[in-house]
Amino acid sequence: MFLNVNSEIGKLKRVLLHRPGRELERITPQYLEELLFDDIPWLKRMRAEHDAFALTMANRGCEIYYYENLLQEVLEKGDLKEKFIDDVLKGTKLVNPCLEQAIREYLISLPPQKVVKVAIEGLHKEDVPDLKWEYRLVDYVKSEYPFYINPMPNLYFTRDPGAVIGNGLVINKMKTPARNRETMFLYYIYKYHPLFNQSNIPLYYNYTDPYSIEGGDILVLNERTVAIGCSERTSAWGIETLSERLFQQSKIEKVLAIQIPFTRAYMHLDTVFTMLNYDQFTIYPGVKNNIKVYLLTKGVNSPKITPINSLEEGLKKVLKLPSVELIESGGGTEITAAREQWNDSTNTLAIGPGVVITYDRNEYTNETLRKRGIEVIEIEGSELVRGRGGPRCMSMPLFRENL
Known part of the structure; x- marks a missing residue:
């Protein structure tokens, strides 16, 4: 079995990355917006930081695969x-x-x-x-x-083109034309690489589907439950379509649709909310009161939709927990949280239960997580962060150990 992701926190054993390359040196100020960047990165330093990120995972027993290879x-x-x-x-x-x-x-x-x-x-x-x-x-x-x-400078954010759910794969329909080729790359790997095409891997969504959905909005909470952000990049129709297929073709029984503000600052759910442990999550306090939650379950002709009062209530319901802990980034301080959210403080990558990789620059958020019992592994991201993405954005888990 090559693919297996039944949670956000199972020990990470295989991951798909892309090492930043010359495509980053082809960004000029006049084409920043078209290529979805806010700044000009320094490639030499960016590659060193990305290599350190990959080595951090490898040292914890994770096998690294690269798009280009x-x-x-x-x-x-x-x-x-x-x-x-x-x-x-x-x-x-x-x-x-x-x-x-x-x-x-x-x-x-x-x-x-x-x-x-x-x-x-x-x-x-x-x-x-x-x-x-x-x-x-x-x-x-x-x-x-x-x-x-066009160059593909966003490819190092391998989270967005696809997502593994259980033993199956989702190849996403990107919202912006600047990233469409990335999903075509993933389709070729899925369709023709022996690691994938000899494993009878089900495909739940394809980049040729009409409705946008991106991997930064997909969180696998447990074997039976997926959370999907309804965001600037992921449409309600995309969520419904994927949910219906998961109900029919996989073990997934519940989808928690989490609507966040439709702005570039919060482009995906994982820019404001990620899972840290069995019952612990980190959240950017600036969106805490601007979230709407809906529970999708299997219906007759389409998914049954039930509004939920709060994110906390929804998480407790689908995870069958008496309580959950939402840890606010930036220590809960408004200005600090806003500054560190810009540097992807909530975009943590769990490599095991209660063990996460973060950028070292988010000092207050990292200290807050440690005080709540989370093991925080810091990496440098001064250049990587210029693309507006953190460790979770830069990684597509292929295999996690079951909890």
């Missing part, structure tokens, strides 16, 4: 390279078929490793200065845009 292995076997190139080109802004054909021929001439690099790092016009094609008016009109193929 799995994709290369996929393209090295069979006749998939041309199909992959065609799918990459489908998502580009190329509108001149002559130019698209010239780029296609160029990419086909490359070995698999370089095709993967281009698919992730993008194809800048300066990368292929000798490319020849028949110019059309559209080429002159759009000539200022520097890329033939």
Whole structure:
């Protein structure tokens, strides 16, 4: 069994990452918004911090897999390279078929490793200065845009393209076009890599589905229960669709839909709320009173929806606990909590019950967690945090030990 995630806190044994690469050096101030960034990162330092993050997990017995390696292995076997190139080109802004054909021929001439690099790092016009094609008016009109193929700077947030639920997989439909190629990458790995395609892994959602849902909004609370954030990035229809499939095809019996404010500052549920232990959670106090909760269970033609009075009540109900502890980030202090939430203080990654990885810069939140009995493993994230994501965002768990 290659995939197994029945909780947020089971000991982490396998994880999917992407080591930041040259795609981060292709972000310029004028394209920050389009590429979903707020700042320009320093790649050298970012890679050192990411390597330390991976080593922290490896030292705790976790096996590390990388997107780029799995994709290369996929393209090295069979006749998939041309199909992959065609799918990459489908998502580009190329509108001149002559130019698209010239780029296609160029990419086909490359070995698999370089095709993967281009698919992730993008194809800048300066990368292929000798490319020849028949110019059309559209080429002159759009000539200022520097890329033939956009870079994928958000790929190091591997949480969002997919999620493992039980022994099955969710390949998400991303809200923004800037991230669509990431889910296509995951589909190729699922469909064609032997680690996945020889394991009869059920697929509960696919990136070709119409309704947006992203992995930062999906929390596996236990073997029978999933929490899904209804957020800026995850739609109500996406939650209903996935819930219905989980009820029909998996062991999941309950979905706790948690509506948070629809703003970029709280783009996913895990930017304001994560699970730490059997009955302990961390939450950003700025959203505590702005959350709506709904319990979804199996219905006749669609999920049955029951409004719940509070997040605490919903968690106690689905986890069958007499009480739960919601630990406020920033020590509960408004200004400190707001500052540290900007640096992803609540975006903790549990690698075991009561054991979490956090950024070291969130000093007040980390101290608060320690006072509540949580083992906090700190990593440096001065550059990693510039993409607005923490340790949970940067990791896609593939296998956790059952509790």
